[in-house]
Amino acid sequence: MPRIIIDNRQIECREGIPVLQAALEAGLDVPHYCYHPSLSVVASCRLCLMQMKMPHPKTQEMVWSPKLVPSCQTPVRDGMEVRFKSEAVAKNQKACMEFFLLNHPLDCPVCDQAGECYLQDYSYHFGDAESRMVDQKLVNPKKDIGPGTLLYQDRCVMCTRCVRFIGEISGTHELCMVHRGSRTEIDVFPGLPLDNPLQGNVVDVCPVGSMLDKDFLFKRRVWELSGTPSICPGCATGCSIRIDHADNRVCRLKPRFNPKVNDRWMCDEGRFGFKYIHEANRIASPIVRRGLEQTTPSWEQLPEIVRFRFQEHVRRNGAEKVVAVLSPFMTCEEGWLLIRFIRTIAPEAALVMGPVPLEGEDQYFPVGATSKAVKFTILAEKCPNRRGIEMLLKAAGGTTLTFGEFVEQSGKGEFSSAWVVGGYAKPWIDKATAKIAANIELLVVQDIFESGLVAGAAIVLPARAWVEREGSFVNTAGLVQPFERAIAPPDGGRYDGQYLFEIAGYEGLFSAGRVREMMAESISAFREIYEAPVLPAHTH
Amino acid sequence: MGSFKPVLLRNRGVENSRSLKVYESRGGYRAVRKALKMTPDEVVAEVKKANLRGRGGAGFPAGVKWGFLPKDRTTTLLCVNADESEPPTFSNRVLMENDPHQLLEGTIITGYATQAQIAYIYMRVEFHEQFHILQKAIDEAYAAGYLGKKILGSDYSLECYLHRGAGAYVCGEETGLIESLEGKRGWPRIKPPFPAVEGAFRRPTVVNNVETLSCVPHIIERGADWFTGIGPPHSTGPKLFCISGPVNKPGCYEAAMDITVGELIERDDMGGGMLPGRRVKAIFPGGVSMGVLTADELDMKMDFVDPGNHGLLGLGTAAAVVVDQDTDMRMVLRNVARFFGTESCGQCTQCREGTAWMYGIATRMEEGAGRIEDLDILLETARNMGMMPGLSICGLPDGATYPIETIVRKFRSELEEAIRAQAPGRVEAVLSAVN
Numbered sequence: 001m002p003r004i005i006i007d008n009r010q011i012e013c014r015e016g017i018p019v020l021q022a023a024l025e026a027g028l029d030v031p032h033y034c035y036h037p038s039l040s041v042v043a044s045c046r047l048c049l050m051q052m053k054m055p056h057p058k059t060q061e062m063v064w065s066p067k068l069v070p071s072c073q074t075p076v077r078d079g080m081e082v083r084f085k086s087e088a089v090a091k092n093q094k095a096c097m098e099f100f101l102l103n104h105p106l107d108c109p110v111c112d113q114a115g116e117c118y119l120q121d122y123s124y125h126f127g128d129a130e131s132r133m134v135d136q137k138l139v140n141p142k143k144d145i146g147p148g149t150l151l152y153q154d155r156c157v158m159c160t161r162c163v164r165f166i167g168e169i170s171g172t173h174e175l176c177m178v179h180r181g182s183r184t185e186i187d188v189f190p191g192l193p194l195d196n197p198l199q200g201n202v203v204d205v206c207p208v209g210s211m212l213d214k215d216f217l218f219k220r221r222v223w224e225l226s227g228t229p230s231i232c233p234g235c236a237t238g239c240s241i242r243i244d245h246a247d248n249r250v251c252r253l254k255p256r257f258n259p260k261v262n263d264r265w266m267c268d269e270g271r272f273g274f275k276y277i278h279e280a281n282r283i284a285s286p287i288v289r290r291g292l293e294q295t296t297p298s299w300e301q302l303p304e305i306v307r308f309r310f311q312e313h314v315r316r317n318g319a320e321k322v323v324a325v326l327s328p329f330m331t332c333e334e335g336w337l338l339i340r341f342i343r344t345i346a347p348e349a350a351l352v353m354g355p356v357p358l359e360g361e362d363q364y365f366p367v368g369a370t371s372k373a374v375k376f377t378i379l380a381e382k383c384p385n386r387r388g389i390e391m392l393l394k395a396a397g398g399t400t401l402t403f404g405e406f407v408e409q410s411g412k413g414e415f416s417s418a419w420v421v422g423g424y425a426k427p428w429i430d431k432a433t434a435k436i437a438a439n440i441e442l443l444v445v446q447d448i449f450e451s452g453l454v455a456g457a458a459i460v461l462p463a464r465a466w467v468e469r470e471g472s473f474v475n476t477a478g479l480v481q482p483f484e485r486a487i488a489p490p491d492g493g494r495y496d497g498q499y500l501f502e503i504a505g506y507e508g509l510f511s512a513g514r515v516r517e518m519m520a521e522s523i524s525a526f527r528e529i530y531e532a533p534v535l536p537a538h539t540h
Numbered sequence: 541m542g543s544f545k546p547v548l549l550r551n552r553g554v555e556n557s558r559s560l561k562v563y564e565s566r567g568g569y570r571a572v573r574k575a576l577k578m579t580p581d582e583v584v585a586e587v588k589k590a591n592l593r594g595r596g597g598a599g600f601p602a603g604v605k606w607g608f609l610p611k612d613r614t615t616t617l618l619c620v621n622a623d624e625s626e627p628p629t630f631s632n633r634v635l636m637e638n639d640p641h642q643l644l645e646g647t648i649i650t651g652y653a654t655q656a657q658i659a660y661i662y663m664r665v666e667f668h669e670q671f672h673i674l675q676k677a678i679d680e681a682y683a684a685g686y687l688g689k690k691i692l693g694s695d696y697s698l699e700c701y702l703h704r705g706a707g708a709y710v711c712g713e714e715t716g717l718i719e720s721l722e723g724k725r726g727w728p729r730i731k732p733p734f735p736a737v738e739g740a741f742r743r744p745t746v747v748n749n750v751e752t753l754s755c756v757p758h759i760i761e762r763g764a765d766w767f768t769g770i771g772p773p774h775s776t777g778p779k780l781f782c783i784s785g786p787v788n789k790p791g792c793y794e795a796a797m798d799i800t801v802g803e804l805i806e807r808d809d810m811g812g813g814m815l816p817g818r819r820v821k822a823i824f825p826g827g828v829s830m831g832v833l834t835a836d837e838l839d840m841k842m843d844f845v846d847p848g849n850h851g852l853l854g855l856g857t858a859a860a861v862v863v864d865q866d867t868d869m870r871m872v873l874r875n876v877a878r879f880f881g882t883e884s885c886g887q888c889t890q891c892r893e894g895t896a897w898m899y900g901i902a903t904r905m906e907e908g909a910g911r912i913e914d915l916d917i918l919l920e921t922a923r924n925m926g927m928m929p930g931l932s933i934c935g936l937p938d939g940a941t942y943p944i945e946t947i948v949r950k951f952r953s954e955l956e957e958a959i960r961a962q963a964p965g966r967v968e969a970v971l972s973a974v975n
Binding site for chain 1: 708725730881882883884885886887888889890892893894895896897900901903904917924929930931932933971974
């Protein structure tokens with residue numbers, strides 16, 4: 001590992017990274033716009049310039065070079081000495097901030113980026129409070145560049161991160177630069193809007209309020225948001241994300257750095273795919289039906305009722321008449337608790353893997369990239385935890401069925417009691433499947449939305465959206481990735497992990513970590529979880 | 541002084557000097573034959589010995605530049621910089637109009653010295669007539685076996701393409717030129733890697749100016765010693781000088797680099813003195829980007845060293861434009877600022893924003909609403925944009941700030957006087973209209 005000296009402080013850093021990256025990783029706040037660790041280096045914002053010790057041309061003595069060099073473009077070299085704390089560096093930073101703000105409209109009060117804007121931050125830390133510019137400002141236009149994104153060119157700092165993202169990561173090349181000098185604009189080509197499955201990331205890479213997410217536009221001030229680390233349930237890739245929420249509502253999703261999965265990106269499908277969680281027609285509370293009688297039990301009564309009803313059926317019809325359908329939207333912990341409950345009550349019960357939704361084909365980015373050049377993948381498998389549930393089924397052993405076999409055998413009346421878990425974001429019960437309700441005496445359905453199956457169920461349990469739960473998903477690469485609970489369920493009641501925990505016979509509060517420890521005793525794969533590293537404070 | 545005979549312009553005025561036949565009849569393409577009998581390294585060594593400094597503006601020794609090419613390269617490209625865009629420069633145009641084969645001969649010899657397989661001549665789009673002249677010369681050279689496969693029976697082959705730019709000053713910067721040649725936006729590249737290592741199409745590339753290459757055949761034919769015998773030791777060889785503005789004979793003239801700015805204006809075989817009734821107030825001796833001289837500095841030598849002693853960036857393109865006593869320096873300031881404001885490529889912050897800001901201030905000053913503090917802002921902005929050592933990717937902001945800084949510094953009293961003579965309340969009126 002190279003050792004370099006930054007501002008008289010010796011640091012060890014990774015091989016081959018730019019000095020800027022090393023400085024950020026050492027916790028220094030070096031202002032920068034154009035540098036982005038996942039994009040090519042253009043060194044054009046000139047804000048990260050530093051001083052470097054170089055041999056004097058005549059004496060060969062190591063002296064501070066009078067020329068400032070871009071720290072983003074200079075790779076670390078063992079023994080090098082650089083400084084950011086110098087008059088020349090500070091002068092350049094101050095001058096740059098003045099230049100950046102010359103024609104800026106200073107419209108922070110109505111700007112979505114305010115609060116997470118690096119023009120604000122750097123101006124505060126490195127700039128001047130007043131502008132010496134008295135002339136008419138150049139006003140570059142605001143543009144609607146695509147279905148998802150607005151471009152406020154007047155706030156742009158021309159870092160070209162968005163253009164590089166579209167060229168290097170999505171590979172769709174919709175964005176370009178037009179005109180020259182201070183009239184330079186980011187733009188799309190005529191008739192070709194910014195419209196690709198990764199376009200939302202341009203808003204994330206934009207360090208200022210130039211690229212705006214239409215979906216989030218004017219909805220919230222960002223300082224009202226709380227961020228909770230999570231995992232995207234949109235496909236089997238399992239991108240690390242952050243859930244930004246306020247007042248128990250999810251406002252937006254942002255990608256979170258995960259070097260093993262999604263780097264710093266996420267797809268639009270995942271980004272905007274959370275809307276269903278705030279729909280009004282969600283199943284809010286548990287329902288218990290007996291004959292024509294329908295009651296809503298309290299959360300405290302529920303475990304006893306469920307256990308009693310299953311025990312009753314096992315006694316009457318035999319343990320082999322019991323079946324549980326697990327969903328690839330369940331967390332590993334929930335799956336484990338459900339299996340534990342079912343197999344305790346009915347050791348011969350069959351276990352079923354719920355339907356795995358497949359849509360289209362796997363998509364690789366940049367478009368056209370193969371194998372090693374692939375930087376981002378959207379999988380056709382639109383569920384987060386098929387692998388995790390499969391691992392549990394394998395470990396549980398006994399009778400396992402496919403969903404097709406389950407529907408077929410249910411039609412023949414093979415099962416008298418079944419627990420079916422849904423949790424799908426989209427409708428998943430077709431007419432044929434709904435019919436099985438008639439053949440199963442005790443049907444427990446745990447789902448988010450009403451369906452033919454829910455209508456025929458003896459016990460309905462409200463499944464919660466992933467943002468209301470905690471647990472872990474196993475992604476397509478086999479990484480066990482835990483996530484936290486961001487908001488409470490709409491009725492403020494218990495969430496899947498908690499009530500399954502109680503139904504399975506445990507007392508107290510559910511904790512995914514504790515359940516994982518119990519799981520790890522018998523399933524070694526859960527001994528190791530993967531949590532993406534937290535980025536140093538001043539990186540962006 | 542009287543002993544200097546034109547070298548580069550020796551065919552100017554000769555009837556049909558553009559044609560291959562006339563060029564050959566006057567000794568043309570002899571140097572290629574000679575060079576092809578030498579080894580490439582010998583050609584490079586000869587040019588190094590001649591200390592041929594680049595004529596494009598920076599004055600970097602051409603032979604040294606060629607020496608930066610990696611030894612183990614397999615492909616080499618040669619770019620001829622014919623994007624002559626510096627106001628008020630037209631020496632390359634004169635060379636290409638009158639003697640296109642001289643440039644081609646220099647290109648072939650340089651190609652051989654650097655073992656280039658392809659030469660691209662990057663020409664500014666405004667050169668319409670010159671494009672056809674040069675294309676015809678290239679066709680003639682191909683037909684005569686000077687270009688193409690196995691040149692003159694040797695083992696050396698060179699393909700030559702004429703490429704037209706799209707009208708940007710910054711594409712005369714060598715990496716801006718390379719980007720533009722590749723079909724991209726002409727934004728200069730970050731260095732390293734330098735073009736000699738990774739240039740056009742990621743291949744080792746040499747970029748030289750038209751006039752530089754036009755010198756090469758003469759160095760090969762007459763030897764480095766002949767070349768170094770012309771002009772002072774630091775600025776060897778013949779040089780083209782342009783003179784324009786209110787002089788009797790504006791035009792392109794050739795001389796050794798031992799003349800002064802005053803001589804360029806006054807000499808009968810050059811500018812021929814000022815127009816009747818006109819006096820020199822200021823002069824930009826090296827293209828506008830090098831900065832301005834006052835009438836008291838006409839003894840400055842037009843070589844690679846002396847401009848530095850007068851607070852200028854360098855010799856530049858050695859194209860002088862004279863400003864007379866009746867011209868308002870605010871107008872000059874605004875005109876210069878406008879050029880760089882529109883020609884900054886927009887990549888680096890300082891240059892993109894600084895040039896436009898300076899243009900805004902200069903415009904307001906010309907409109908009679910300047911403030912004394914604007915002069916200080918101009919000076920400080922110029923320095924904040926980076927003046928040697930620069931702060932940006934390319935040298936454009938250096939070239940944009942030197943004229944502004946030198947105008948404000950050297951003509952400050954005139955500018956201050958003009959500001960004091962402004963109509964009262966004008967500044968307040970203009971500024972309140974803005975805010």
